[in-house]
Structures are given as C-alpha cells and as structure tokens.
Amino acid sequence: MKPFTHMKPFIKLLPLAGLLLAFSAWAELAVIVDPSVKVNSLSIEQLQRLYLNQANRFPGGVALRPLDQHSGSGQRKAFDAHVLGMSERELAEYWSRRMFSGKGHPPATVKDDKAMIDRVITEPGDVGYIDGDSVDDRVKVILRIP
C-alpha cells in the first residue's frame, strides 16, 4: 500500500477530471435494473456475455434480459464501443451467425433513456443502459461506465 500513498492527491482529482469531461462530451453510461432485482453489480465481462447472448443467469441464479438503445444513438455507440468492444459490422456478422444457426437474437431495443427506465421498472429482470445524467431514484445502477 505504501508506495501508492503519494498517488492519493491524483485519485482525489479524478472526479474533477470526470466532471470536466462531462462538459466536453460523454459523461458516462449507467447500467440499470429495477431495485427489486437481486443483483447489485455486474462486471464488464458479465455484461458482454449478457448482451452477446452467451449467458443469461448471474450470481444467485438471477435471470437477466438485455435491452439495447436504438442503433445510431450516442448511448448505443458508446455501449458497443466501450462495453462490447465491437464495431457495427462485427456485431452484424456476429448476430447473423448466431441468429441463422438458431442461437439467439440481438437484444430488443427501446427508443431513449426515458423509455429504458420505464421498461426496466415494469419488467424486473430487464437490464438497460442510459446516460448517467438520466439516472433517477426509480432504478438501481449496477455498473457505471466512464
């Protein structure tokens, strides 16, 4: 631990840097579920597996269902790039192989942050992502992606 103590001032500055970034471009994505869902956090890898239809049950046996924002939205682009790490073409090829061999479909889409919150709280178990600024106290955030 000791060698890192001198870094503490920098770590304290990080939220400030984040705030500065928020003004320039993307704040962050928040991955949300209904507060009744018995999952408090997911890793990036678990999220990848959920969204690529490679897993649908998570610690404690909780069944989750992924939702996307519509393609072309800033949220979708940020999610595909920063969470899945795949381009639109790579995803189209991936899903063409999965779909036409009967191994699942891409997630259903909703039209914006508001619709995502409404859907997630009416269908507990649905997972969505929204702009960090759109989070309100009706939903539980299980991962923030800067």
Next chain:
Amino acid sequence: MKIRFSRTVAASLLLFHAGILPAVENIQFNGFLTVGGAVSNDKVNTQNGNITDSIGFDEDTRVGVQISADINKRMSVTAQLLGSSDQSQSFDAKFDWGYVSYSLTENADIRGGKIKFPTFLVSEYIEVGYAYPWIRPPAEVYGSNPITAITGTDLLLRARVGGGDLLVQPYFGTANDEKALVPQEVLPQFPPQPGPGLPAGTVKFVNFDAKNMAGINVAYTGRAGTIRGGYLQTQVSASDLGITKNDDVTFWSVGGNLDWHNIIGYSEYFERDIDGAANRFFPSQKGWYATLGYRLGHFLPHITYATLEDNNSKSDPGVALQQQSVTAGLRYELGTGAALKLEAERIDPDNGTRGLLISPVDDILIYSLAVDVIF
C-alpha cells in the same frame, strides 16, 4: 379419491388451456438474401451444371426467412424457409428446417425436429453468405456431405472453460430423400436395370436415405475464433442406384477459424469412408482447405487453397474425384448488413480426371460476383 383425481385432471386441463392461449411471445422474423452470378472460361461445366460458360445465377442465388418464437421461458420454436435455384431450374421455396428447443438448465438445451447440424464450421448457416468471407465455402470440403439437416434430436451442452466457451453437441436422427448427384462415370449404367443409360453430361440427382445417423460436434470458442472437431456415422441406401443394404458411412472433420485484429483465417480437414455398394458411386475421400484474409477498412481481400483427394486404402471401386483449387476473393462491406463479393477461382482436376467438373479438363477459371444481405 375419485373426486380428487378428477379435480386434478380438470385443474391440469385448465392450466394447459391457460398455458396455450397467451402462449407465443416475442416472435422474430429475420431474413437473408444472396444474389450471385458466375461464369467459367471453358465449355466444361461444374458437375451440378450450375456454372457454365454463359453467366448463370443458379449456384449462388437464394433467399431465406427465419421465424422464431418463445413459447415460454424454457421453450422456443425456430424454423427456416429457403428459396433456392440450386439443384433444380425452378426457384422453389421449401421448409428447410425447424425445431423446438427446450432449456434443461442454464447450460443445456435439448432440441427436436429437423435440425441443421454442424459437419463443418459454417454448416449451420451455409446459406447465409453475409456470415462468411467467400461467395461459397470451398466445395472440396463442404461438398463432401450433402446432408445439412437431420430429422431427430440433439443436445447442446455448454461450459465455460479457460475464458472461452466449450460446446459439446451429440445428435441422433435420420435424413430421408436427400439429393445425391449421379457421378458422370455411372451414367451409362443408369438406371441400374439393363437399358440405354443416360448420355454423358447429364446432370441427374437421385434420392438417398441416411439411417441411424449418430454424431458429435465439439467446439471451443474464444475471443479470437473457434476450433472444432466432429465425428458422424450413418447407414445409407439409394434404391435408384441399387444401394439397398444400408452401407456404412463414417465421417470426421476438424477445423478452426480466426478473427484476430485484421487477420481472418479459416482451415478445415475431413475424411469420409464409404463401404459396400454405395462406394461404387460415392468414393471415400479426404480434403482440406485454408483461407487467409486481411481486413483493410471496408475491404477484405482473401485467398484460399483447397484440395480433394482419394481416401482409398483397400480395393475400392469408387471413382475418385480429385482436384485442387485456388481462389482469390474480395469482400466489400456495403454499410451494415450487406456485402459485395468478387472472386476468381482456378480449378485443376488431377491429371486425366474431372474433379468436381462434368468432364476432364486441364484447368478452368470461374469468375463470380455476389451481393449478400441480411434483414
């Protein structure tokens, strides 16, 4: 006791009824389309008659629609309609496959119906051109098993192993009324009864049946690609060819693909062994191919070498169809969900043989162009 029994029956009938009415949720329709033309530089056609020296669209033109629906949390139904001009001159749409899938556990599904099964890497979506780099997967390997779907059942067993996904898939079933091409060499004796036979150059398909088909597919998929292996055994008969004794066929294959940074690679190997009367018409063979490509933005140039050889060790009357080919191709992404492909293929049958062509030739060139779309 009586009352309780009938109540139970009534209750379960009610449950059944209630379960069936609101049943189907989340119905999905997805489609794919390939329009492709091909032409060769020689009067010698491919043995299926699809590629000739005038531009034709029969080899690479097809359209499919897949319908899937969740019946409940554990059960789903998937079916695919396919319209293709291959193997006939009319554009027929047919019910290509369809099955019901039941999730036993999170990591195990059982499926029943007519199931597309994975002899090779892209076998399960071989009609979906958008899903692979070539216009058509190398014929030297993919042409070796004409059966792409079985009527029967399979198990999909999944496990997370070392950062990747392992799939173990045993299957069992039958395939009836499959189409097999009558080799040119036996046309003079066809049909098997005494008669004038068929003239050389005739493209003739006969039905055959495969019984007791049992196989297993094992695949490991990581971030950079998939490696797989499979084994299959069955018994075939084709009354039109006088193959009546359910001759044994065994088939095994290994292969892998790579999608790493900008590098694309595919390579597969197979051996098939056919016994008895069936071997007079369908030789024991082995073959392999390797494809290497490099992605440059929207372009994917690639090159493939493929070879098909005899797999005879004993006295084997089967007519060997041996050839090598080199294919240079270019895939261009037309936005998301569409691709344009160009290919030039040089086929070299072994000395004095016809390979997968209709008659012997030194070599021929085939030029192909295709557009693949998913929707």
